[in-house]
Amino acid sequence: KVLEEANSIAEKIAIFNQEDKNPYHQIKKKISEKNLKHIVTVARGTSDCAALYASYLFAKTLGLTTYSLPPSIITLENSHFDFSNTLVVVISQSGLSEDLVKCEQASRKMGAETLILTNNLNSPMINHANYFFNINAGKEESVAATKTFVLSLLNIVKLVAFVSNDNEILNNLPQLPEHINTELSEAWDPELIDNNISSGFIISRGLGYALSTEISLKFKELCQEQIEPFSSAEVMHGPRSLIENSFKLFTLSLNDSSGAGV
Numbered sequence: 001k002v003l004e005e006a007n008s009i010a011e012k013i014a015i016f017n018q019e020d021k022n023p024y025h026q027i028k029k030k031i032s033e034k035n036l037k038h039i040v041t042v043a044r045g046t047s048d049c050a051a052l053y054a055s056y057l058f059a060k061t062l063g064l065t066t067y068s069l070p071p072s073i074i075t076l077e078n079s080h081f082d083f084s085n086t087l088v089v090v091i092s093q094s095g096l097s098e099d100l101v102k103c104e105q106a107s108r109k110m111g112a113e114t115l116i117l118t119n120n121l122n123s124p125m126i127n128h129a130n131y132f133f134n135i136n137a138g139k140e141e142s143v144a145a146t147k148t149f150v151l152s153l154l155n156i157v158k159l160v161a162f163v164s165n166d167n168e169i170l171n172n173l174p175q176l177p178e179h180i181n182t183e184l185s186e187a188w189d190p191e192l193i194d195n196n197i198s199s200g201f202i203i204s205r206g207l208g209y210a211l212s213t214e215i216s217l218k219f220k221e222l223c224q225e226q227i228e229p230f231s232s233a234e235v236m237h238g239p240r241s242l243i244e245n246s247f248k249l250f251t252l253s254l255n256d257s258s259g260a261g262v
Contacts, residue, residue, distance in 0.1 A: 001142035002222065007184060009150050010177035012137050016151060017174055022133040024162035027087070027115065031062070031163055036113060038086040039066045042103045046145035046214055047091040047117075050152040053210035054089060060207075061160050071099040074106050083112035090116045093140070093148040095123025104129055117155055119148045133159075143221060149214055198225040200248025201239070205232045206258030215252070232262045 030036045039058045041051035051068055059066040069088075073079045088107040092100045095118030104114050104125050116129040119137050126132045133155045137147040154176075161169040202219075204212040212229040219227040227248060230239055243249065253262040 002146055005140070005142050005146040008138075009147055010180040010184070012147050012151060013154060013180065014177040015138075016136045016154060017176075019136060020134075020158075022155065022158070023131055024159050027131060027159060028163045030087070030113065031064070036085060036087045037064060039064050040083070040086055040088045040107070040112070041066070041068045041091065042071055042088060042100060042107075043068075043091040044071065044097055044100065046149050046217060047093055047152065049210060049214035049217060050149055050156065051089070051091050052213060053153055053207060054091070054156040056207050056210055057156060057160050061164050061166075069103070071103050074103050075099045081110050083107055083110040086112045088112040088114045090114065090125065090129070091118075091152055092116070092123070092125070093119050093135070093145050093152075095120035095125055101125055117152055119151075143218075194248070197246050197248050198223075200225070200227045200250065201235065201243070202227055202229050202250040202252060203232050203235055203262060204229070204252035204254075204258075205262050206254065206256065208252045208254045208258055208262065212252050215250075 041055050043051040055066045055068050058064055090100050090104045101124060107114050114129040115131040116125040117133045117135055119135040135148050135151045135155060137151040202212045202215055209231050216227050216229040219225045251262050
């Protein structure tokens with residue numbers, strides 16, 4: 001069922017592209033008017049991996065200071081912030097996580113504009129947040145966030161492309177499902193995976209590192225294997241001493257400025 005849902009991602013992206021009514025232009029207007037100067041992301045689990053990707057892309061492309069806020073800073077520590085001129089982005093597949101609901105409420109009280117990305121049209125946050133993005137991945141029927149992770153990234157990329165006037169990305173999004181289906185046809189050789197080895201690293205950098213955190217999570221959740229994500233800039237500072245013959249080592253290199261370092 002997990003593989004079936006993964007194979008449906010291209011179709012879900014095509015549907016998203018056709019039905020998307022998310023208010024990217026409203027957020028672009030706020031940022032262009034200098035009313036938003038900082039971005040804070042709040043999430044848990046797979047959504048937090050998407051939030052890490054968002055944080056890096058916001059900072060890299062939009063030049064806005066970005067911070068990933070652990071929910072417990074608000075829910076347990078009761079910390080207070082001046083969130084004026086701040087967009088707080090809450091990513092939640094279910095839209096029901098109690099700590100994230102509290103963070104969205106508290107952020108608005110502290111002066112933030114809030115944006116909720118969720119796959120649940122019945123999330124209570126939709127009625128209160130300043131902006132709502134519909135992930136629109138369809139119902140998850142196997143492991144949570146099989147499809148919503150990729151669709152969350154698409155929401156984020158599209159927002160950044162709108163704000164930065166990157167028409168090349170926007171014009172190429174309709175071709176994304178076709179590219180994904182092409183990649184899905186390139187099957188891995190099962191012999192590359194040794195089921196007798198259950199620990200290892202996945203090494204990447206930049207936006208790739210954010211993706212590696214989600215891959216690591218899925219290794220743990222689906223394979224019960226401890227494949228830890230590391231930045232290629234950090235793995236040499238101690239962790240490499242763990243590498244031995246009975247160890248899995250994956251690399252994730254993107255075609256950007258981070259790729260050469262991996």
